[in-house]
Amino acid sequence: MSQAAAVAHGHEHHEELGFVRTYLFSTDHKMIGRQFLFMGLSFLLIGGGLALMVRYHLAWPDDPIPMTSWIPGSQEGYMGPEFYNASFTMHATIMIFFVVMPILVGGFGNFLIPLMIGTRDMAFPLLNMLSFWVAAVAGVLMVSGFFVEGGHAAAGWTSYAPLSSVPEYTGVYLGQDLWCISILVLGISSLMGSINYITTIINMRAPGMTLFRMPLTIWALFVVAILLLLALPVLTAALGLLLFDRMAGTTFFNPAGGGEPLLWQHLFWFFGHPEVYILILPAMGIASDVLSVFARKPVFGYRAMAYSMISIAGLSWIVWGHHMFQSGMNPALGTSFMISTMVIAVPSAIKTFNWLGTLWGGNIRFTVPMLNALAFVSMFVIGGLSGIYMAATPVDIFIHDTYFIVAHIHYVVFGGSMFGIFAAIVFWFPKMFGRMMNETIGKIHFWITFAAFNVTFFPMHILGIGGHMRRIENPNVYPFLEPLHHWNVLITFGALVLGFAQLLFLANFVYSLFAGPKAAQNPWEANTLEWSAPTPPPHGNFPVQPTVYRGPYEYSSPEVKEDFLPQDRKLGPGLAAAH
């Protein structure tokens, strides 16, 4: 029980820390979590802005984009192919590496893990602080790429060699180098974070918190940390080789010097597919928790939920070739990767059915986090089902590299991860900042976002089925795409509404931060340990080391009169209320 003693001492010291140690170089996991959250939200503005410019250009390729002439790379508001390619490359890069990962893994991972497993902080607080500041350096490097000569990286977020490895093919020099270095640095940050998460979850759980009493959010983050630990070094190695090719004259990926372009794709997707699950698994965990809280029901098939996440993680290592069916890889390998890809769809199906089972027989409260979690479930169903088209190798021949893929990834990463992020922010805002977010604005934001999201991304399936390639700057130069042009215009209108609706969320976030009503300790009447800590939790989190007596989802239990039963509430023989 040395840990409990440490907790008792730890929380008394926080008053002494000055501004710098409290807000900048903090070793408190909660502050680091908030820092990651703010970093991700700031980058969301850049990534979203880039998406809107790309969409505007696709609908009206010959017109200047309003209010953008000040942006480096823009020619008086007109978007040439150089600027266009850099924009979609950086949109994806920023959204994946600097928005979804920092918010879900960096932000909520840091904030929630110690609180939800009932401990005072991460296992290595200093390493944790370093992890944020290294990520911040990566962010600065990435943004600086916009201001260098030749423009930012423009070879797609996948950076296929030799387009990315031989500067002469694009004319992009420093931009692509900075892109590589930034992600290399970010990889170091992720490694530090993941080691910390794994150690903390294995070693520092509160007494009674067995692995199968952990909330599914923690299970998801645990699995994600393991994926990060094993996947990131592969990307780091690949980026190292790419940098050597660009700067030191090697030819790892350039056949002109005996290299192999497919090597890049194998390395990249060996990282890249687990990466997709790194983006979606935390949202799956969060949605499971939120659904259970607001359906006032235990998660249906808790163990199956945990095991399905573990099997997704395991299988994610043997499916990377499905990104490469048409790449020139041996077609026989294509078949093996197709079968493994079909198999990995099964755990996702299990999760979907279990979410439905959780809602069945519930007493459902339609709060803002619940609405966003429900959107997550329904949009993830579309994103998951559309994946089957690509998994089937013959169909993939046609839809590979079309807008069908763009639709699929956005249904998973926006429809899935982003709605998960909205749910998580509104749900844990009271614990993070001690105030409630405005519910009316939250609901307006949700409905506009949900509608505009579908207007934006659903028609992309239709474009893809029509043969519309992705990553083309001007669809109007292709006569066979002309009949599809009106979809591009509709999508752009949807995207503009979707983009500007996020300002509502931002306004709600900032307003509530300073003027929202003060939050109770457990405003949602939830069971997990973070709600047993004071609001907002002090340095050291728990005044008294909590002890865990049961699983995280004992809602509407017959043992008590209320419809929730916190994990750390001790029920004596006489305490259980008659029911």
Place this chain on the structure above:
Amino acid sequence: MHRWLPENVSTFGSKVDEIFYLIYYITGITFVGVMVALIAFLVLYRHQEGRRATYTHGNTTLEIAWTIAPAVILVLLGFISKARWDEIKGTPPPADVNVRVTAMQFNWEVLYPGPDNQFDTPDDYQVLNDLHVPENKVVHIHLRAKDVIHSFFLPNLRLKQDALPGKEIIVWFQATKAGEYPIPCAELCGFGHSGMQGRLFVDDPTAYDQWKKEKWPQA
């Protein structure tokens, strides 16, 4: 739905489309089923004062059922796909016509072997972006790339294959209907990627003979 896919003019294209529609119906039914259940649950089990949610942690039989059902469907889909994939991308049937297509920033360089059917001989004919092939014949495309990766995409023939620098990949097709069809590049290949497109001319026998006569008058 049927009008969204471009017209198919290859022998194997309809087999691709069949799987597409099979998946369309499977996923469509699944989607509608899940959504109906979801919305029904949201209405039936909406919050009511004084009511208590059903206290249950799951149902093993149900969970086993909904694990096995998708697994069986998906693996079956895999085996149906395998046969057709092998037909399209596996060992091609013997060629009637050979053409070499070399992708480069930002054109398709088309090389016809001429009457001797040998590449790199004096009777070769090279042209940018115009690919002439006869109707109802097996065509082998010897696909190469000069600089970066490109992707040879024939939407109407349901064929796509990346062209890799340093490697020759042979893909085949048999076009069933005369006409002109687009050959866009489907893999980001640089700043001229958008607009990189050629034309596929599927010629009926007389038109093809006439085109050959024009190019090789003495043959």
